[in-house]
Amino acid sequence: MLSRQAFRSIRAAAPKRAIAPRAPVRSYAAAAAAQDVKPPIAVFGLDGTYASALYTAAVKSSAIDPTARALTNLGQVLAKDAKLTSILSTPTLSDADKSAIVGELQKQAGVSNETVKNFLETLAENNRLGILPGIVDKFSQIMSAARGEVELKITSAQQLDSKTLSRLETAVSKSQYVGAGKKLKVTNEVNPDVLGGLVVEIGDRTIDLSVSSKIAKLNKLLTDTL
Structure with a gap:
């Protein structure tokens, strides 16, 4: 769990640099409509848009199973730490904070999938880490329909x-x-x-x-x- 002390340690240890610029939200949200692959069901809201785009990206990269496992693990991490959701929604997070949080999320959830790594970094870059719980839920709905x-x-x-x-x-x-x-x-x-x-x-x-x-x-x- 990310306790206050742990978060302070992460913040102190985080490299004092911004997350390297990646393709902005267009690579996940706006580009979803341009993909040939479409989710089996429509999910709505901003979190639904991101979840749909992640599904599309995972199918395109032949990484749907590891992506689904990573999202399940992320959901379990979020469910265990009530403070974490609050931290993710903090509007004043610096780029160093975001980088540290993304790294800790990847570590705790055992994320080795490049698709999910890139996705989390994109969320951080676009100040959307706060909707991660909703994305996990919507992605689960999409996967249930696909199965x-x-x-x-x-x-x-x-x-x-x-x-x-x-x-x-x-x-x-x-x-x-x-x-x-x-x-x-x-x-x-x-x-x-x-x-x-x-x-x-x-x-x-x-x-x-x-x-x-x-x-x-x-x-x-x-x-x-x-």
């Missing part, structure tokens, strides 16, 4: 065991909500507010089987009746 995955998010009051998750996955995979040839990407989120039961989200569909939902419906029925 033919359908996201199955199960929200429960308590963590479900692997056997229960496996049974739910099997049942949903045979349903009309999952197209032929598609694979389920299963995640289990815990939310005590559901009280009991489940909230199942399959792609853009939601099936609310929670106790809290049933209570809300009962309260509405009683209110309307009275």
